Each structure stands twice: as structure tokens, then as C-alpha cells.
Amino acid sequence: MEFNAPAGPNLFDKARIVGKPTPRIEGPLKTTGTAPYAYERHDVVPDQAYGYIVGSAIAKGRILSMDSAQAQAAPGVLGIVTALGTPPVGKPATNNAPLFGGPDVAHYHQAIACVVAETFEQARAAAGLIRTRYERAGGRHDLEALVPGAPLAKGRDGRPDQRAIGDFAAAFAAAPVKLDATYHTSDESHAMMEPHATIAAWQGDRLTLWTSNQMIAWSKAAMAEVLAMDPAKIRLDSPYVGGGFGGKLFVRADAVLAALAARKVGRPVKVALQRPLMPNNTTHRPATIQRIRIGAEKDGRIVAIAHENWSGNIGGEDGENGSAQTARMYAAPNRLTANYTAQIDLPEGNAMRAPGEAPGHLALEVAIDELADRLGIDPIALRILNEPQSQVPGMPERRFSDRNLVRCLREGADRFDWARRQARPGQMRERQWLIGMGVAAGYRGGPATRSAARVRLDGKGGLVVETDMTDIGTGSYTIIAQTAAETMGVPLAAVSVVLGDSDHPVSSGSGGQWGAASATAGVYAACVSLRRKIGERLGFDGDAATFADGRIALGKRTLSLGDAGILSAEDSISFGPFKREYDVGTYAGHFAEVAVHAYTGETRIRRMLAVCDAGRILNPLSARSQVIGAMVMAAGAALMEELAVDKRFGFFVNHDLAGYEVPVHADIPHQECIFLDTLDPVISPLKAKGVGELGICGPGAAIANAVYNATGIRVRDYPLTLDKYLDRLPAVG
Amino acid sequence: MRDHPDYSLSRRDILVSGAAGIAATSMTEGAAVAGTSRPPDAPPAAAVAFKVNGKARKLSLDTRTTLLDALREHLKLTGTKKGCDHGQCGACTVIVNGQRINSCLSLAVQHEGDAIVTIEGLGTPDKLHPMQAAFIRHDGYQCGYCTPGQICSAVAMLDEIARGVPSHAQVDITANPEATSGEIRERMSGNLCRCGAYSNIAEAVAEIAGSRA
Numbered sequence: 015m016e017f018n019a020p021a022g023p024n025l026f027d028k029a030r031i032v033g034k035p036t037p038r039i040e041g042p043l044k045t046t047g048t049a050p051y052a053y054e055r056h057d058v059v060p061d062q063a064y065g066y067i068v069g070s071a072i073a074k075g076r077i078l079s080m081d082s083a084q085a086q087a088a089p090g091v092l093g094i095v096t097a098l099g100t101p102p103v104g105k106p107a108t109n110n111a112p113l114f115g116g117p118d119v120a121h122y123h124q125a126i127a128c129v130v131a132e133t134f135e136q137a138r139a140a141a142g143l144i145r146t147r148y149e150r151a152g153g154r155h156d157l158e159a160l161v162p163g164a165p166l167a168k169g170r171d172g173r174p175d176q177r178a179i180g181d182f183a184a185a186f187a188a189a190p191v192k193l194d195a196t197y198h199t200s201d202e203s204h205a206m207m208e209p210h211a212t213i214a215a216w217q218g219d220r221l222t223l224w225t226s227n228q229m230i231a232w233s234k235a236a237m238a239e240v241l242a243m244d245p246a247k248i249r250l251d252s253p254y255v256g257g258g259f260g261g262k263l264f265v266r267a268d269a270v271l272a273a274l275a276a277r278k279v280g281r282p283v284k285v286a287l288q289r290p291l292m293p294n295n296t297t298h299r300p301a302t303i304q305r306i307r308i309g310a311e312k313d314g315r316i317v318a319i320a321h322e323n324w325s326g327n328i329g330g331e332d333g334e335n336g337s338a339q340t341a342r343m344y345a346a347p348n349r350l351t352a353n354y355t356a357q358i359d360l361p362e363g364n365a366m367r368a369p370g371e372a373p374g375h376l377a378l379e380v381a382i383d384e385l386a387d388r389l390g391i392d393p394i395a396l397r398i399l400n401e402p403q404s405q406v407p408g409m410p411e412r413r414f415s416d417r418n419l420v421r422c423l424r425e426g427a428d429r430f431d432w433a434r435r436q437a438r439p440g441q442m443r444e445r446q447w448l449i450g451m452g453v454a455a456g457y458r459g460g461p462a463t464r465s466a467a468r469v470r471l472d473g474k475g476g477l478v479v480e481t482d483m484t485d486i487g488t489g490s491y492t493i494i495a496q497t498a499a500e501t502m503g504v505p506l507a508a509v510s511v512v513l514g515d516s517d518h519p520v521s522s523g524s525g526g527q528w529g530a531a532s533a534t535a536g537v538y539a540a541c542v543s544l545r546r547k548i549g550e551r552l553g554f555d556g557d558a559a560t561f562a563d564g565r566i567a568l569g570k571r572t573l574s575l576g577d578a579g580i581l582s583a584e585d586s587i588s589f590g591p592f593k594r595e596y597d598v599g600t601y602a603g604h605f606a607e608v609a610v611h612a613y614t615g616e617t618r619i620r621r622m623l624a625v626c627d628a629g630r631i632l633n634p635l636s637a638r639s640q641v642i643g644a645m646v647m648a649a650g651a652a653l654m655e656e657l658a659v660d661k662r663f664g665f666f667v668n669h670d671l672a673g674y675e676v677p678v679h680a681d682i683p684h685q686e687c688i689f690l691d692t693l694d695p696v697i698s699p700l701k702a703k704g705v706g707e708l709g710i711c712g713p714g715a716a717i718a719n720a721v722y723n724a725t726g727i728r729v730r731d732y733p734l735t736l737d738k739y740l741d742r743l744p745a746v747g
Numbered sequence: 748m749r750d751h752p753d754y755s756l757s758r759r760d761i762l763v764s765g766a767a768g769i770a771a772t773s774m775t776e777g778a779a780v781a782g783t784s785r786p787p788d789a790p791p792a793a794a795v796a797f798k799v800n801g802k803a804r805k806l807s808l809d810t811r812t813t814l815l816d817a818l819r820e821h822l823k824l825t826g827t828k829k830g831c832d833h834g835q836c837g838a839c840t841v842i843v844n845g846q847r848i849n850s851c852l853s854l855a856v857q858h859e860g861d862a863i864v865t866i867e868g869l870g871t872p873d874k875l876h877p878m879q880a881a882f883i884r885h886d887g888y889q890c891g892y893c894t895p896g897q898i899c900s901a902v903a904m905l906d907e908i909a910r911g912v913p914s915h916a917q918v919d920i921t922a923n924p925e926a927t928s929g930e931i932r933e934r935m936s937g938n939l940c941r942c943g944a945y946s947n948i949a950e951a952v953a954e955i956a957g958s959r960a
Contacts (some may be wrong), residue, residue: 047826256892646943
């Protein structure tokens, strides 16, 4: 099915299942520990051996020698795969750093060996017996020092990533009110709870990987590239993924080494990345430095806005573009965005939840707050005053499909009791706590991409949906079941959903906030095909019939769905060129209230609210969880998360969950999330956009603005740890 | 001071016995075996017997095997999760003799005679424990990987409150603690959830505790 015009009225407008708060259909498995994650699949293949990865002890240089004789002789050891004994597997197109093989070391904790033994304890002990000699090379590890020489990044069209509209320099120079501020965001780690893990088994020249991965088709192709084999001979299976956030979009060393090691020892091998390897071995969100300049009239109208961004990555490309959202925000006639990427010798930077926009909002939405403060205008009023009308600023050919950001801000202000906020900072106090309120706008694109599924009547009243789509906690199982149940007119309980298996039709996968919109549309397309097939078999027009309550009605004639027997259909949704006329986005108003301890500087979040505009909300229960979960991650970025760079040796020092602090229960208060009742007919037949990344775009800035409102201190260097402002707190006593 | 019996306890004794009170610990059979000589290429094995979810289990284990790996790799009880293997995340929380512990931080052979309850012992998909059902109702999870640990932790945590075990969040440490929002959040902070389901988890736990999150 090609979606080639905005959706008109359709069956989802009278939905009985889609759009209703629905507990996750896999909930009973997850809460009882019976949902199988990659490393736990004892039942899929017998005789599994244990692999244990060794990471490089240097950040850059060469391996001179590896002595694994002692390890090889250790109890239980079945075999060792070493970097020196393996030609480089290279890096698949989606990766920015080599995964394994050869003497060259590109980053700290790059995998250099995998020891396989009968037991985990034996593999771990033997891994410690490998003696590796290195020749360390110098590297560039300090982003700040690399900024002056960093070139413009390559944009999507291959041209330098810089965009100018009007005359920024002249308009900024002439503006009566100006802001020129520079913000720093830190390197961040996905830190998903389930480590990257894979069980690999060969049957002749065929390979099966039970793994933990967000993008099955990409990763199947990547493994074929790494192993130089026919992708048709590789199967990936990833029905449960213990968190991804972008960190499992691409294959990692666990999959590569499990496959190589299983071939070497002639047995299935299972490998999980040790937690302390994860931050340096895998990907991270690169740090950014962002300079924002805004010129405004005294009435608050922005006349000039510039957002320049610097980040680094190991290959000198694919950095973190904090200016990503700025083209869509604030209707200034004179605009400049520019994105520079330095080559930096740190582990691989790559996508992490809302790449670009997440740190971008930490700068842009604080700059707007600073401007509001300077103008003496309420920050919500300032945003509304500068909201673009109907089209992307400077792009008359791209009109907004459905944008209700102003409603988000207004309804949020009501709900959050924004009127209580004191514009002058430091005015609200409860005993020893300074209280502040902050707001930020949120924007993230609403992409959708080709996605396929197969649906099957099992002849026993059940409907089975099969697709390689993944559920990384996002709620895919449930929204797919809801979509199929709605379209086929069967109860939710009659639908079973099989996900994550590369033998099934290729879906959008989970990433970039496109999964919910794309995968449900693909399932809808397959169901429409099935309805037609049922019609053909039973002799009616499947498109004209009504499917409800397990029955098919066409005029006075009704049939039972069961009469169709066993039948299956496969189809995909693809998206036509009409979409180019539109800018499809998701929008939010984010609010936060914090308390900063007047004596110690400790910051506590007291309230958080997001009001979201993302079209139809397929499952308000799990969508809310996506948003509040993203708000937690945003709180982490604002207040505590930072991979500390050792600039001498070039690695992330705090590479485990004790050193890399993520929010815990005590850091997060009760959170509110409200969805506007909007529909976006341009996104898909379901008129529903994703929300998983919208939720991380803005809350961090709202928290930072609340800290300023509480204390009068503006910190532009994230995370806002108390050492950065303690000495500037208002005098006490 | 040194003569005072309270100060003769080792740090390990305190860790083992936890906050519930100081109990006598005895050398386990496994610990005794570990020090004896053995052939160079046989792993140092020891026998251990404990109860898991009410069922008696006898294992011969490499003495380096954690309780977590004994459960996951030997008994195939994979509901207990390995998130960090270092006591930093709480995904491996199980209930031993009524107290929650990080099973990755103790060796299996330390648990001779112990009664261990894992997520599988609390309920099954067809017969959910009330806490499991509350997590589903409140969507107190997303990816599900920290969930068994959260649930085991929550069940044992409410029992700690009922037993009057104090916490950092209490204003008056001598008063009986209550399952308030602040107490629940403080006491659950050893269980990380990167999906950020905290607000929903707190509500699920509060519902079971009969309080407000």
C-alpha cells in the first residue's frame, strides 16, 4: 500500500481499540521474568559455551603482541579469538568505528579478544591471563581545543551543513536587544539496563544470532558485511530488547565476537558485554558546544537568530548536531545555522535518543529563556509571539501538517499553575529551599518510513501478526495488536504478535521516533490485504465490508471471520512524494519546578509536566510512559549525566553505573503528561505520530530555566551540578 | 571499645545480616572446601544446598559462581536479570531469607540452607502476585529488564517498612516508617530503570501499600 495523499475519514476515526489506554499485552511475561532476553535463551540451541570480551587498554595505537598461551591452557577454555589473529572486520556502513580485528586500536575498550570456555567463570578468569603489549599513539581528545579548526559537517545532501536565510549579521547588529551565549553539553551514555548480548550458532554456513537489537534488517545486513557472507544465510531474533535508546541500532562487538567465536570453537557461543566495557566499547552521544545569538525588537519579535554547533566524532563525521531543531523554531526573518564536526579520538559517537535535538533544546530553549528575561517578557508569551505561522521559516514550500505548539504551551501553563511563577528569580522560598519554575518548548520530527508485516488467520479464531519490528520498551507489541484487532474487527485478546525475527517481513524497526507510526501503518496495510483475500475466498468486496466483533458484514449478509479458514496476507506501507510539501513534526510544552537548597545547592525536581501534540495517540498508557521516561532521561542530562573524558589518555573514566550517574527513584517526582486530541492526516492512515523522542526535547531546558528562576544563577555548562553554582548562591542568614 | 561485642563483628557480618539485626553467621560447607588443594585444571567446585521458590536445590558449583549466575545459568531461572554484575543497578534483586539482596554481589556457596525467592516464585503469568498486577496496571515498566528486580525489591521493601527498618528519608528515625511517596522513592533507589518508569512504579507500589505516590 502506498500512502500517497493525506488520510481522509477512515475506520480509525471510530476506533474502539486503537487510542484506548491498554496495558501491554506482554506485561504478564515481563513482570514474571518469563519474557526471554538475548543472553537467557537456554532453550534455542543446546551446548552453549561462554564468551568473555577483552577490551583494549589503550585509546589509540597498535597492538604489538598478544600472548594468550596461558589463557588457552586455563581450565575449561575452548578457544580464543584475538584481534591479531583476525583480519579487520571493518566497520559496517552504520558504524563510525571498526568493530574488531587487526592490530590497530581506534578507541579505548575496543574489543581485542574473546575467550570462550565451558563456564562464565572460566572464560572470565582466562580473559585476565592474556598479556597484550601496545604501542600507544597520541590522539586528540579535547573537544574545546578542536573547535577553532573544526570544519563544517556534511549535511544530508552532502553539502556543508550551514544554512543562511536573510542577513543575520546585519539584523543582529542592528537589533536593540541581543543575546550571545555559549552552552556546553556532555558526552552521554545510553546506559540501557540490558547489556548488549548475543548467542550465536552456526549450522553449516548458516548463522543464527539471538541478540538484542533495535533494527533487525540493518543489523542482518551489517553482519553479512562483517562476515562477508550472503545475508540470506543469517537470521537475527530479538523479541525482547532490554532498552536501546539508539545504542542498539547497530551491531556491536557482542554479535561479531559471538559469531566469530562460535565458528572457531564449533559450538554455540553466548556473549554479553560486561557493564564496565559498555560506555567505551559501544556508542555514546557526543558532547556539544553551542553558540546561540538572538537579536530582538523591544516588543519581543525576534529578527535574527543564529545557532552554531560544534561536536566531535572518531571519523570526523556524524557528530551531534544541536542546531537540528532551530530551523523549525521561531519565525525570525534572518537566520543562520551551522554545524561543525571535529575529528576527535574518543569512542564512537552515534545516535542516542533524539540525536541533535536532545542537547539542542538544552541550549536553544535556555537561550529563549535568557532573552525573555532580558526583554522582561514572560517566556511563554515570547514563544507564542515568535511562533512561525503555517510554514517552516524561510521555506514557503514546506507547510506544517499539523502543529499545535501554542496550544501545548497555553494548556501547560494552565495545568502547571504557571501564573504563580515569579518572573524575578530568587523570590520563592520555602524554608531553606529556593523554588523555581521553568518552561521550554519541544520539537522533534515526525518521520515515517516503509514498513511491512504479515497477518494470518489461524483458523481457530486467532490472528497472528508477524514482522521484524522490535519492541524496545516502546509498546510496539500492544499498538500493533491494537491496530490489527481494530482493522480486522476482532478482540485484542485474539491477536498474537511475533516481533524481532528477521525471517518475518522487514519493518521500519525502532529508531528516530518513527517506529510507532510506521509499523502500525504497515500492519494496517497487511490487514487491508487480508480483508481483500478473505473477500475473494468468501465472495464479497473486502474493501466495502465492515469487519467487527469477529464478523464480516456486507449489506444484509454477515459471515464469521472463522469461515475464511486459514489465510495469510503480507503487505507494506510506503510513503508517496506528497509528503515533501509538508513538515511533519511533534511538539510539546515542557514544565518543571525545582527546589534548590539555599545552603548546599542541592537541586530537587518537584514537579514535571509535558503537554504533547503528536496526532492520534495509539495507546495513551504506553505513550505516556514513553514521554515520562524521556523526561527522566532529560532530567539526567540536565542535572547529572556526564561521561568524564580523560583528556590525556582519551577515554571515558566513569564507565559503569556507579560512576555514570543516571536518575534514580529518589530523583524523580510524580510526573504529568497530557496529550492534545489532535490528528495528523499527513503522517499515515492512523494519523498518529511517535512520542518517544519528543519527551526528551525540552524538559532538561525547563529544569535549567527553573534552576535559574530559583537562584538567579545561569549555568550554561551541563550537567548543572552544584559545584558550578554553589559559590554564587544568594547569601543566607 | 574493642572489648565491646558489637565492635568485634566484621564488615562482612554486617553486610550479610543487614539492617534487620545482627545474626550469627556460620562457615558454609562451600567456603570450607574452597581452600583445599585441587588439580590444576579442575575448577574449584563446592556443593551447596538451598531452597529456591520453596523447592530444594542441590548444586555443585565453581566457587566463583555468584548467586545470580547460579540462578540464571545453572537453574535456568532467568527472570532474575544481570544488568551490571557489580551491585550498581539492582536488576538482580532477589529475596533471601526475607531480605532483598543484589544476587550478583554474593557467591552461591554463601547461601547454604538459605530460602531464596525470585521473581518466578512471586507469581506466574496466569497467577500474578498483586505487585506484578499493579506494575501492569500502572505501566510500571517499559523494556522490562529491570522489572523483576524492581518487583522483588518493592515486595521486600514494603516488608522492611512493616518491620520498622528505618531509612535516610525518615524525619524521625525512631518513629515507625510509613510507605509515603518519599519513603518508597528513597528505598527503591537501588533499582535503576533507564526507561524512566519511576513515577509509574512508585504508583504501583503505593497502590499495594495503600498509600499515595
